[in-house]
Amino acid sequence: MADIVTSLKRPLRTPWNALRFDSKRLLAPAIGWIAPALLVLVWQSSASLGWLSDSLLPSPFAVLAAGWRLTLSGDLPRNVEVSFLRALAGLVVGGAIGFAFGLANGLSRASDHATDTTLQMARNIPHLALIPLVIVWFGIDEAAKLFLVALGVFFPIYANTLHGVRSVDPQLVEMARSYGMRRFELFRRVILPGALPSIFVGLRYALGIMWLTLIVAETIAAQSGVGYMAMQAREFLQLDVVVLAIVIYALLGKLADVVVRALERACLAWRPALHGD
Amino acid sequence: MSLAEAASLLRASADTPAASITLRGIIKSFGDKRVLRGLDLDVAAGQFIAVIGRSGCGKSTLLRLIAGLDAPDAGAIDFDAGADVAPRVMFQEPRLLPWANVIANVEVGLGARRREADARRRALDALAAVGLADRAADWPGNLSGGQKQRVALARALVSRPRVLALDEPLGALDALTRIEMQSLLEAAWRREGFTALLVTHDVAEAVALADRIVLLEDGAVALDLDVAPPRPRLRGSPEFGRLEETILDRLLGPRRRP
Known part of the structure; x- marks a missing residue:
């Protein structure tokens, strides 16, 4: 808005001004990366100057080198793929069940009475406390990771779907009914879109819990994956690989965030607050 | 036959016939409060009827019953054309x-x-x-x-639609927009020839738009006036003013004047 106002005040804008205006717009998204870049720079210089011992924290170059080495050997791509698929499978299974329960309990009083109390009680158990039990049940099998991640993402998706469905404007529902919308059409055109902003909030929480659960599960009970790779490296004091694993988790988390943002922009384009995003 | 009735008959012959509305002995309570107590009302097909009254007099409840949004505790609501009259509603809020x-x-x-x-x-x-x-x-x-x-x-x-129910749809608009909307509404009604039921607390709006004005008090009809002036009506004409006075007197009581 401010840019429009200034450009109106200066109808005879010089090419220099036009250039500056464009470069400002191009640089805006890059500003967020200044702080991480500075951090890496300080980290690298401390390591190069010998202030930072390799046995405490390897330099960024060492981490990069480890990444290159493991990429060539095929270990890194394989472990990242395993972790990514585990996270996705857990999210899909737990998210789908949470979404289904959230819808059912939001739409049907009977279903709500039957299951909500149980679910709310179960919610207060930290799901990571179940790890000993899960190892007894599933060993260190894929099922153990899937179970833990699914359980972790279930609750935020359930709670926010339920809240979203319940907070749909009853005036809109009455309007839609008066125009003859029933059941599925009412759900698809009024209730689901009305609940969607809240469901996205749940999805963001769920993604955070998804990575957290996976890291813990892979560190304690796994034979593959990024977490396992880090634990193996610790055994052999390969700190560069340990740090690499942490960086990979950060990048995967950022990737998930980018995907959700894109989804939100596509699905919630009608929200005025998102227009400037 | 009044002029308004003649006009209604003319419009009723349009390709979507307007429906008449008949209410008999309508009773509706919310908890202990009886909002409508045995209301009878006949609305001719194609008529523009305004229902006015103080807040809480039951005018919005009446509209919701006619629109089928709520069911009466007792009494019958009939439309002349029978089954497939789906009354349309314009709410106070746009509800888009x-x-x-x-x-x-x-x-x-x-x-x-x-x-x-x-x-x-x-x-x-x-x-x-x-x-x-x-x-x-x-x-x-x-x-x-x-x-x-x-x-x-x-x-x-x-x-x-054959029946359009309007629940103070212009109440939240500024004065100029409201006048624009009133003409738009009147033009639509003259073009389409539906039966219009307007609930409002704005007496001037009722006088500007309606063929007939019904005043509700304590859940029953207290005043039932035919409005004769030809359309489009000129605000500020003496006839317009006299009608508004009559209704306001009834609403507020004669004591409001010194």
């Missing part, structure tokens, strides 16, 4: 779906026929009739309050 663009919101008004092939064209026609054809692709969030109510009017009219 914020996640559907303007044209899709108008299509909602087609009811079961919104999946037919010409739904889009009909919705565009209705939108053009309220002067918003160029905003078809916009989100409701980008419209002004008056524009939103115009979209709501297009949505209510797109199915060519």
Whole structure:
């Protein structure tokens, strides 16, 4: 808005001004990366100057080198793929069940009475406390990771779907009914879109819990994956690989965030607050 | 036969016939409070009737019963044309779906026929009739309050209803927009010939628009006036003013004057 106002005040804008205006717009998204870049720079210089011992924290170059080495050997791509698929499978299974329960309990009083109390009680158990039990049940099998991640993402998706469905404007529902919308059409055109902003909030929480659960599960009970790779490296004091694993988790988390943002922009384009995003 | 009745008869012969409304012994209570106590009312097909009264007199409840949004505790509501009169409602709020663009919101008004092939064209026609054809692709969030109510009017009219119930739809608009909306509403009614039931607390609005004004008090009809002045009515004419005075006297009591 401010840019429009200034450009109106200066109808005879010089090419220099036009250039500056464009470069400002191009640089805006890059500003967020200044702080991480500075951090890496300080980290690298401390390591190069010998202030930072390799046995405490390897330099960024060492981490990069480890990444290159493991990429060539095929270990890194394989472990990242395993972790990514585990996270996705857990999210899909737990998210789908949470979404289904959230819808059912939001739409049907009977279903709500039957299951909500149980679910709310179960919610207060930290799901990571179940790890000993899960190892007894599933060993260190894929099922153990899937179970833990699914359980972790279930609750935020359930709670926010339920809240979203319940907070749909009853005036809109009455309007839609008066125009003859029933059941599925009412759900698809009024209730689901009305609940969607809240469901996205749940999805963001769920993604955070998804990575957290996976890291813990892979560190304690796994034979593959990024977490396992880090634990193996610790055994052999390969700190560069340990740090690499942490960086990979950060990048995967950022990737998930980018995907959700894109989804939100596509699905919630009608929200005025998102227009400037 | 009054002039208004003659006009109603003429309009009733349009291609979508308006429906008459008959209410007998309507009773409706909310908890201990009896809002409507045995109300009888006959509305001729094509008539523009305004229902006025103080807040809490039961006028909105009456509208919700006629529109089928609530069911009466006792009594009968009949439309002359029988089964398929689907009264359309314009609410106090526009109640547009914020996640559907303007044209899709108008299509909602087609009811079961919104999946037919010409739904889009009909919705565009209705939108053009309220002067918003160029905003078809916009989100409701980008419209002004008056524009939103115009979209709501297009949505209510797109199915060519035989009865249109209006629940103070102009109450939240500024004075100028309200006058514009009144003319738009009157033009639509003259063109389409539906039976219109307007609930309002604005006496001037009732006098400007209605063939007949019914005053509700304590859940029963306290005053039933035919409004004769020819249309379009001129605000500030002596006849207009006298009518407004009569109704205000009845509403507020003669003591309001020194």
